[in-house]
Amino acid sequence: MVTLIIPGPKQPQDFNSFLYPLIQEMKILQDGILCYDGNKKEYFTLRAHILAWTGDLPVLSKILYLTGHNSYSGCRFCNLRGTLNEMNRHVYYPLQQNIDPIRLPIRTHDEMLTSINQIEHLKGDCRETYIRNCG
Structure with missing residues (x-):
């Protein structure tokens, strides 16, 4: 997953307020969520981690x-x-x-x-x- 933030002419006062939802979702994905693979017809645990900024x-x-x-x-x-x-x-x-x-x-x-x-x-x-x- 690649997330992109393109700043406009004015910077937000609280930059973290824009990153907070992403970080919260990534914390959930770090532990893993149950997903279904329709091709293999089986469930698996999907995990995701932030590798770099x-x-x-x-x-x-x-x-x-x-x-x-x-x-x-x-x-x-x-x-x-x-x-x-x-x-x-x-x-x-x-x-x-x-x-x-x-x-x-x-x-x-x-x-x-x-x-x-x-x-x-x-x-x-x-x-x-x-x-x-x-x-």
Whole structure:
């Protein structure tokens, strides 16, 4: 099964409200439902699982709750830090002489869990600043 979400000109306030029905059905299908195979004339258990989410960077950032490619930690895989261009107010990633592209500082699962835990406990401007800094 392939599900497609094509955003319009305005983003929904609560993106999860659109994914919720799909996730609920997938949870049921994960455990399996009884189906009938008309060709074989027998019943079987149909199961389905989410294998992957895919999309462009803005969509994946929204699904994964990341701040996106225009934040200080815009890469969901590594810990490279972006630099703010004051003129156009965009974060970019300048080439740095001392970083080997083969040995990028990779984000670990534990780092992600620590960041999520920290975000859940912060409030207001402190929370927004932390999110902007950690991605």
